[in-house]
Amino acid sequence: MTTNGVDSLDDLAAKVDDEFASHRGSDEFKTISLVIDTSSSERPTLIVHVDGKEAESLADEIEVFLTELDAFTQREYHSETDIRLLATID
DSSP: OOTTSOOSHHHHHHHHHHHTGGGOOTTSOOSEEEEEEOSOSSSOEEEEEEESTTHHHHHHHHHHHHHHTTOEEEEEEEETTEEEEEEEOO
16 A cells, blocks of 8 residues: 555545546536556556647646555556556555
8 A cells, every 4th residue: 555545456546536637527528537547467558548729738736636645657648639558556
């Protein structure tokens, strides 16, 4: 368990969902989508897909939040408005 109490990707996803809930409205286009990729049993990954005009600044905020929770992050840029943050925990 990390010092901030996140001991699973499910916990990490829930914290991201709570913190950035305003960007995940159910009746509209979601600026943030969350997926847990378990295709690698050695290193499951939380994928935070950030989409929209403000993708870069929102990805910055989310990345800071993830690192405060002791997650390791990596970015994938698919375009200026399509960014994926890959987060793993020990």
